Amino acid sequence: MRFYTDEHVDSAIVNGLRRPGVEVLTCQEAGLRTKSDVEHFEFFIGSGYVLHTHDGGCVGRAAEMAQSGQSHTGVVYCHQEKYGGGEQIGRLKELGKTTAAEEMVNRIVFLWAWAQSFLKPEHDWAWMGQGWVGLQLRHDEKRSPGRGRPLLCEADGMGL
Numbered sequence: 001m002r003f004y005t006d007e008h009v010d011s012a013i014v015n016g017l018r019r020p021g022v023e024v025l026t027c028q029e030a031g032l033r034t035k036s037d038v039e040h041f042e043f044f045i046g047s048g049y050v051l052h053t054h055d056g057g058c059v060g061r062a063a064e065m066a067q068s069g070q071s072h073t074g075v076v077y078c079h080q081e082k083y084g085g086g087e088q089i090g091r092l093k094e095l096g097k098t099t100a101a102e103e104m105v106n107r108i109v110f111l112w113a114w115a116q117s118f119l120k121p122e123h124d125w126a127w128m129g130q131g132w133v134g135l136q137l138r139h140d141e142k143r144s145p146g147r148g149r150p151l152l153c154e155a156d157g158m159g160l
Helices: 011-018 035-049 054-068 083-100
Strands: 003-005 024-026 050-053 075-077 108-110 125-129 132-140 151-156
Touching: 003 011, 003 035, 011 024, 011 083, 035 050, 035 054, 050 054, 054 075, 054 108
Parallel strands: 003 024, 003 050, 050 075, 075 108
Antiparallel strands: 108 151, 125 132, 132 151
């Protein structure tokens, strides 16, 4: 899995991901630092990257795209105050190891929920700036047998 980061993601996270060989492209490197969310989405989708962001607005945009039948290559969201850089790097590396890029198509992964050990109930809600987003937590027994954590946390866009 290849990650694209917007201007909200700290360079320490980018550098930490690159050390073990994860491919990461920043919006600064792509020449898109001051561009609109629409331009970021066009770029990372067209280039086959998965967006990692701290911007809740990107989650809403991705959910709206999926609801309207437009495809995107995946979004990984983490509130920047939820985890420190080391924790984000570890969780992103684990996500990259256990999830193929093709599985990320039209998916929104909330990093805090994806890596939780015991999430209940299986359907939860998160406030994403513009409204409540329904989260469906799934566990894939084939890829993580007995771990008790969901493989993916998907947003269904309810309430946006």
